[in-house]
Structures are given as structure tokens and as C-alpha cells.
Amino acid sequence: MKQFVVIGLGRFGYHIATSLYKLGNQVLAIDINKNVIEKIKDSVTDAVIADARDINTLSEFLDKDIDTVIVASALDIEMSVLTVLYLKDIGVKHIVAKAKNEDHGKILKSLGVQEIIFPEKDSAARLAENLSMSSLIAHIPLAPEYSMIEIASPEKFFGKTLNELDLRKKYGVNVIGIKDVLLDQININPLPSDAIPADSVLLLVCKTDEIETLTFED
Amino acid sequence: MKQFVVIGLGRFGYHIATSLYKLGNQVLAIDINKNVIEKIKDSVTDAVIADARDINTLSEFLDKDIDTVIVASALDIEMSVLTVLYLKDIGVKHIVAKAKNEDHGKILKSLGVQEIIFPEKDSAARLAENLSMSSLIAHIPLAPEYSMIEIASPEKFFGKTLNELDLRKKYGVNVIGIKDVLLDQININPLPSDAIPADSVLLLVCKTDEIETLTFED
Ligand SMILES: Nc1ncnc2c1ncn2[C@@H]1O[C@H](COP(=O)(O)OP(=O)(O)OP(=O)(O)O)[C@@H](O)[C@H]1O
Numbered sequence A, B: 001m002k003q004f005v006v007i008g009l010g011r012f013g014y015h016i017a018t019s020l021y022k023l024g025n026q027v028l029a030i031d032i033n034k035n036v037i038e039k040i041k042d043s044v045t046d047a048v049i050a051d052a053r054d055i056n057t058l059s060e061f062l063d064k065d066i067d068t069v070i071v072a073s074a075l076d077i078e079m080s081v082l083t084v085l086y087l088k089d090i091g092v093k094h095i096v097a098k099a100k101n102e103d104h105g106k107i108l109k110s111l112g113v114q115e116i117i118f119p120e121k122d123s124a125a126r127l128a129e130n131l132s133m134s135s136l137i138a139h140i141p142l143a144p145e146y147s148m149i150e151i152a153s154p155e156k157f158f159g160k161t162l163n164e165l166d167l168r169k170k171y172g173v174n175v176i177g178i179k180d181v182l183l184d185q186i187n188i189n190p191l192p193s194d195a196i197p198a199d200s201v202l203l204l205v206c207k208t209d210e211i212e213t214l215t216f217e218d
């Protein structure tokens, strides 16, 4: 169980605080606005009204034992960079901060923030991936040249086992899962003797530049 | 090659338009602000200055052949919902829209928008996952009970082959990749005869509720 502090509860800050708490961590949420603290107090370990630009207040709530502090407010660059400065002075080891734009990101990096988040850019990049692959249902980049993809099973595979199809030798793909769309079930880590049902989706790992040409033609 | 139109070039809109273009798609970017159009025009197929609230202008640039229109502006809910209404009238088949908050999202859904994006919430949920898993370097949910994780290889595995370790039988995990951290190389879809080097990271698929207990003890 890790201990997190989240400062600034806009949409991003509110969701990171409540998600971390749901995943079983201890979360202290801080915001200058009383209404926001009222709204979040039952969904985190503790929530306090405080001004993050006041180093004395910050030191009251923070010490070196905190695993990670997330500065989730970025509308006001002055507040964000002052808060990061004080966190470094107090001795917080791991700081994550949201950035409003590239320039704000550069300043945070020079202050020693370990992880800088651009929510709009992150979300846009993922959506672009998912939208531009045609027969693909999802595409998760794994390594510089490899990806995990979901692709509809070709008809000629229906009823055949992974052993018979020998997909790794023939097409260089590793089948991680077989989703039966009609039964809404997924067979993860399938055995070589498992068959591919009709109307299924394959979850597989393959080379990224082979995705567009993966048609399973003989 | 798919055809996309992106309306509204704030941070999210700008990044979705340029990412889709980089992935090989045709992208038309629309914004009411001349400066933004100047900035993006070399990074997309075409960029035009137009007011999306004017149905006549929209019909000039859009027709039924467009694969997807992305309404990426959400500061002004009126502009967003009016634009979606006109797109439906023109006959656009697939609409994706960014939402400012949950209420805005509900209105977009009732207008028939197929995909609604909350960039701050999406990005916060992913960050929460990555931060709360201790020895894990990354965690990608695959299915309701399965995940793909990156975990540092335990010392007792160093120098041993996947065959010898028989990880699937002993721990129920499927090793998708072995990252050699020192050489910065990754061996995706490793063979059973491949050995696990020292200072490596395993990319594996396992049951989500077993992640916290995955210590590879005998
Ligand atoms: N000095 C401060 N101390 C503590 N909290 C602060 C301080 N200044 C602003 N905040 C809080 O930060 C939050 C604003 O977050 P942010 O600046 O990221 O704006 P936002 O655009 O609403 O965020 P998002 O895009 O994530 O919704 C507000 O809840 C505000 O009360």
C-alpha cells in the first residue's frame, strides 16, 4: 500500500485521487476550494482545504515518507512551479505533475519533476492509434517494433486449433487470447490444442509494421 | 487510408489531427482561429478557417464519404452540441466528440455520438494504474480478469531458459517478451529455449488479481 498526496482537484486531479484510492492506496487530497474538498472527502483517505503556495502548510501535511506527490493543477503555472519548489525543499522523493503546455513541461523538468503528464496529448495519441487501424479493434504498442492487437478471426480459422494453424511459424504472431464475441468470454493464454470459434477476435502480439499487411492469406 | 475531419484545434484537437496524419490518414483540420490554422497547415492534409456552427460551411467541406469526424472542442458546450447536430443532418456516419464533463457527455450520447472522450479522466485512470503497482513497471488491462504487466525478473531466473522454468505451469503466466535493460533490447515472442538474462524485465500476461501476489516464490 503506497501513500499518495494529490494537490489540485480539477478533473484530472479529482480522477487521479479517486482512482488511486480505489486501487487500495492511501490518498490525501488537497485543494484551496472548500466545495471540491466536500465533494471528494468520502472517496479518499483524507481531504484538506489548504493553499499549496504556503510552504508552512505543505510541511504540516507532507514528509519524506510520502511515496509520491501529484501536482494536478496546471491552470496557474505560478502555483504549479512554486508548489514543486517547496515539495523539493521538504524532501519529497517522487513528484508527478500535470503540464498545461510544452513550455510548462520544460520548466517542470528543469525543477526535477520525474513524471510530466499532458492529459490532452496522451489521450489524443491513444485515440489516433485506435481510430486509424481499420480491421483492428485495439492496438497497444509494446516495444519500438512490436504491438498487441485485436483482430477479427478470419473465417478460414474457424474450428481449427492453434496447433493446426501454427500461426507463430506461418505469420510470426503469438496468440495471447481468443475472445468469443457471442458468449462475451475470453480465453487468455490459450493452449495449443484450443480451437478458434466462429465470430471470435484474436488478441495477438506481432511486429507493428506488419499489422497493415496481416491478412492471413496463404 | 481513412479520411478524418477534426473540428476545434485546442491541445486535444491539435494532437489528434497531427497524430492521425502521421499514421498515414487523410486529415482535414477546421478551426475558427486563423493563427491555429497557420500553425497546423503543414502537419495535416488540409486546414481551413471556418465556423463549425454554420451548417452551410460544414456541408461544403463534409459529405457522407468521410470516415470519422472528431469534434475536439469542448470549452463551449453550445458549439459542440450544435456542430454534432449539423453533422448528423449532413449524414456523417461516425462521430467522436470530446466532453467537458459528465453532463456534456450525456447530451452528446443522446445526440448519437458513438465515442465520447474525457481526456483528463482517461489520462488520470492510466496514471493511477501505473503508479499503484509497486514492482511493476507497467500494467495494461486486457480483459476483465487478465492484464499484461512488466515486472523485474527475479534473480533466481537469471541464466535459465523458459523451458526449464516452465512458468506457465508453475505460475500461470505467459511470457510475451524479455527486455534486456542493459542492452535496451526486447525479445518479443521468445522461444522456449531462450534464456532470461540478468537485469531483465519480463513482459507477461497473467490474472489481474494475482499480480500483487506474483512473487515467484517456490
Ligand atoms: N494554491 C492552490 N492550492 C491548492 N489548490 C489549488 C490552488 N490553486 C488552484 N487550486 C485548485 O486546483 C484546481 C484547478 O485545477 P487545474 O488548474 O488543473 O484546472 P482545470 O483546468 O480545472 O483542470 P482539469 O483540466 O484537470 O479539469 C482547482 O480545484 C483549484 O481549486
Ligand SMILES: Nc1ncnc2c1ncn2[C@@H]1O[C@H](COP(=O)(O)OP(=O)(O)OP(=O)(O)O)[C@@H](O)[C@H]1O
Residues within 6 Å of the ligand: A120, B007, B008, B009, B010, B011, B012, B013, B030, B031, B032, B033, B036, B050, B051, B052, B053, B072, B073, B074, B075, B076, B079
Ligand atoms: N465555432 C467554432 N468553429 C470552429 N472552431 C472553433 C469554434 N469555436 C471554438 N473553436 C476552436 O476550438 C478550439 C478550442 O478547443 P477547446 O474548446 O477544447 O478548448 P481547450 O480547453 O483549449 O482544449 P484542450 O483542453 O484540448 O486544449 C480553439 O482552437 C477554437 O478556436
